[in-house]
Amino acid sequence: MKLPSALRITLYIWMGIGLAILYIPLLLIVLNSFNSSRTFGFPPTGFTIEWWQRAVSSSGALSALGTSVLAGVCAMLIALALGTMAAFAVQRYTFFGRTTISFLVVLPITLPGIVTGIALNATFVQVLGPFGVALGLATVIIGHATFCIVIVYNNVQARLRRMGTSLEEASSDLGANGWQSFWRVTFPGVRGALVAGAVLAFALSFDEIVVTTFTAGPAIQTLPLWIFSNLFRPNQAPVVNVVAAVLAVAAVVPVWLAQRFSGDSTTSRV
Amino acid sequence: MAADQGLAPTRSSSYLSTRPKARLALLLSVPLLWLVVMYLGSIVVMLVSAFWTVDSFTGAVVQTFTLDNIVRLFTDPLYGTVALRTILVAVGVTLIDVVIAVPMALFISKVASPRARVALLVAVTTPLWASYLVKAYAWRILLAPNGPLAFVTGGNTPGYGLPATVITLAYLWLPYMIIPVYAGFDRVSDSLVEASFDLGAGAWRTVRSITLPLVFPAIAAGSIFTFSLTLGDYIAVGIVGGKTQLLANLIYGQLVTANNQPFAAALSLIPLAAIILYLFAMRRTGALENV
Numbered sequence: 001m002k003l004p005s006a007l008r009i010t011l012y013i014w015m016g017i018g019l020a021i022l023y024i025p026l027l028l029i030v031l032n033s034f035n036s037s038r039t040f041g042f043p044p045t046g047f048t049i050e051w052w053q054r055a056v057s058s059s060g061a062l063s064a065l066g067t068s069v070l071a072g073v074c075a076m077l078i079a080l081a082l083g084t085m086a087a088f089a090v091q092r093y094t095f096f097g098r099t100t101i102s103f104l105v106v107l108p109i110t111l112p113g114i115v116t117g118i119a120l121n122a123t124f125v126q127v128l129g130p131f132g133v134a135l136g137l138a139t140v141i142i143g144h145a146t147f148c149i150v151i152v153y154n155n156v157q158a159r160l161r162r163m164g165t166s167l168e169e170a171s172s173d174l175g176a177n178g179w180q181s182f183w184r185v186t187f188p189g190v191r192g193a194l195v196a197g198a199v200l201a202f203a204l205s206f207d208e209i210v211v212t213t214f215t216a217g218p219a220i221q222t223l224p225l226w227i228f229s230n231l232f233r234p235n236q237a238p239v240v241n242v243v244a245a246v247l248a249v250a251a252v253v254p255v256w257l258a259q260r261f262s263g264d265s266t267t268s269r270v
Numbered sequence: 271m272a273a274d275q276g277l278a279p280t281r282s283s284s285y286l287s288t289r290p291k292a293r294l295a296l297l298l299s300v301p302l303l304w305l306v307v308m309y310l311g312s313i314v315v316m317l318v319s320a321f322w323t324v325d326s327f328t329g330a331v332v333q334t335f336t337l338d339n340i341v342r343l344f345t346d347p348l349y350g351t352v353a354l355r356t357i358l359v360a361v362g363v364t365l366i367d368v369v370i371a372v373p374m375a376l377f378i379s380k381v382a383s384p385r386a387r388v389a390l391l392v393a394v395t396t397p398l399w400a401s402y403l404v405k406a407y408a409w410r411i412l413l414a415p416n417g418p419l420a421f422v423t424g425g426n427t428p429g430y431g432l433p434a435t436v437i438t439l440a441y442l443w444l445p446y447m448i449i450p451v452y453a454g455f456d457r458v459s460d461s462l463v464e465a466s467f468d469l470g471a472g473a474w475r476t477v478r479s480i481t482l483p484l485v486f487p488a489i490a491a492g493s494i495f496t497f498s499l500t501l502g503d504y505i506a507v508g509i510v511g512g513k514t515q516l517l518a519n520l521i522y523g524q525l526v527t528a529n530n531q532p533f534a535a536a537l538s539l540i541p542l543a544a545i546i547l548y549l550f551a552m553r554r555t556g557a558l559e560n561v
Contacts, residue, residue: 003380003463007473011381014373015390021370022397022444025408028418032411041416086301093294101298104305110494111313111545112502114518118538119309119316122531126322126331127315146309149301207401209505210518214525227403228505231410244404251400255392 026248033245038238055242064226071137071222072205075144079201082145083152084194091160108147116147117214124215135217143215144205151204152197155262159193196262203254223247313542320536329529339536349520353540356517359436360500360544364447364493366440371447371492376481378448379455380463391452398445406506409438413510430512438510443499447492454488455481490557497548501541517541 003011036046055061083105090101108116120143124133133139167189171181209224216225227243230236323336343349378390397405412419413434419427428434458481466476504518517540525534 004467004473008381011373011377015377015381018370018374018444018448019393021441022394025405025412025441026397026400028411029404029408042411042414042418042421082301082304085297089294089297089301093290093297095294095298101301104310105301107305108309110498110549112498112518112541114502114504114521115313115316115538115542115545116309118521118525118534119312121525122319122535123312123315126319126333126531142308146304149305203399207399207403209403210502213522224401224403227401227407231403231407231509240407244401244407247401247404248408251396251398254399255396259392 026251029241029248030245033241035241051238051242055239058239060221060226060230061223061239061243064221064223067137067221068206068223071140071144072202074141075148075205076198076202078141078145079148079152080194080198083149083197083201084156084190086149087153087156087160091157092165102153105150105153109150113208113210114214116143117211120146120211121214135215135220137217137220139215139217140212140220140222143211144208147208147211148201148204151201152194155193155197155200156190159190159262163189192261196258199254199257199261316535316538319532320539322532322535324530324532331531339533342533343536343540349537349540352515352517352520355432355515356501356541357544359432359439359516360497362436363439363443363500364496366436367444367447367496368489368493370440370444371451372485372489375448375451375455375485376477378452379458380460391449394445394448402442403505403509405442406438406509409434409441409506410509413437430510432511432514434510434512435507435514435516438506439500439503440496442506443496446495446499447489450488450492451485454485454491457488458484487556490552490555494545494549494552494557498545501544 031044033051034047034049035044036048036050037044086101086105089095090098120139121135124135124139163186167185168181171185172178176184207224209222209228212222212225216222221229223243227240230240319331319333320339321335321337323332323334323338324330325332374394378387378394382390410430411417413427413430414420415427415429417427428437462480462484463476466480471479502518504516504522507514507516507519517537521534521537524530524537
């Protein structure tokens with residue numbers, strides 16, 4: 001579109017500054033993990049890979065990573081099932097209260113994380129506690145699944161809307177039964193959205209800390225909880241820096257996968 | 271459609287394919303059970319527990335109705351001060367993000383070529399997936415007394431405290447503002463803008479009178495995220511805020527340190543009420559359709 005050149009130039013500069021703001025902190029994290037100074041001052045005094053070697057054998061970080069992966073996979077599977085069901089219901093049926101479903105699904109990420117955390121904590125400890133429920137990994141997974149549903153829901157729902165129903169109708173007209181239509185027409189159509197939703201739900205769970213803090217038992221340490229508890233310990237700083245660098249770079253993985261499978265990574269989290 | 275007919279396709283499929291209402295009920299039941307019973311139920315438990323108290327000897331929660339917590343919220347000036355500070359921080363973070371995000375979104379939508387647009391959208395969303403803690407930690411390093419910012423400016427950094435908290439939170443939530451505003455600009459037809467220029471309006475006048483009113487619901491939608499995420503944050507404050515306390519710090523302290531679950535729940539009513547009021551205010555702008 002034709003915009004006045006002064007405005008165009010201003011926008012170019014602004015975009016450049018904006019991208020710099022977004023990426024400089026992340027680059028700094030990566031740079032810092034190779035800083036040979038133990039106090040991590042700036043500018044770095046030298047280059048070292050010693051911290052990386054130490055991080056690989058840090059048992060605390062590795063076992064926290066395992067917990068995070070397990071919680072993320074379980075939360076993702078629950079969110080995948082619930083989000084897909086809700087998306088099909090909203091996109092393929094009309095019923096009373098249909099618009100409320102979208103609101104209900106978005107609510108867990110709209111409310112401040114601490115509200116969700118305190119609410120789930122109150123329920124698990126005060127109400128379900130007397131029935132033998134204790135904070136542990138399962139309660140973390142339940143909390144994570146609750147706010148991951150929206151990601152799967154958004155992805156699948158957007159895809160169903162774009163697909164329309166004409167292909168499914170054509171399939172029925174040509175004699176396919178409901179199961180055949182679903183398996184041969186609808187499912188291949190939404191497969192990409194399912195993969196993208198699953199990947200992004202996992203990534204969201206993997207990164208979560210506030211709800212995790214209030215739903216995890218004392219024995220459970222996810223990777224974010226491990227980082228946070230070691231952030232202010234000077235002797236752990238080198239390992240924390242390496243873990244941080246890995247996570248900063250790993251951000252491209254979910255984006256790349258989502259882009260590849262659904263062709264649209266931007267509508268998924270926001 | 272019949273996502274749930276794994277093992278006995280023939281019988282259940284003939285039952286379900288002739289009964290759309292049964293299929294719908296099946297599809298809705300589990301998600302609704304989870305979100306209404308589990309999630310909304312938990313919120314209700316939190317609301318109720320705000321009126322409970324703690325036995326001062328045993329530290330056990332006593333499930334009898336009392337208004338003590340609510341009275342304490344309104345009488346102890348600490349909570350009013352911190353609540354006001356938190357809301358001001360949330361407003362400040364939102365405004366900073368609007369100022370940074372709107373020109374970026376305008377650029378992506380109206381200046382960048384279609385190819386560059388996809389690349390830029392990926393570029394602004396990727397930092398969202400970099401760990402939240404890592405990004406807050408990056409600002410701790412940036413603002414450190416011997417850090418890069420001190421090196422570049424010769425020691426003139428805000429240090430750790432309230433300004434650092436606002437900067438870090440604005441950084442953390444920036445993509446949440448860019449994406450909805452980009453989508454908002456994308457819906458503004460180019461011809462409207464061109465017509466405005468053809469009729470003699472300058473760039474500023476066009477932005478102010480044509481584009482901004484049309485993208486306002488999108489900005490409002492982005493602000494729901496920046497506002498709500500700020501209200502619930504205590505981690506970033508803990509990392510770069512020095513001794514600064516926001517509401518979520520107090521809530522965390524009550525639950526974990528003071529072991530007073532009912533009062534933590536009572537304190538949580540403040541961010542909950544703030545975001546509900548905010549959602550109602552934003553609903554009139556059409557923001558909720560843009561989330």
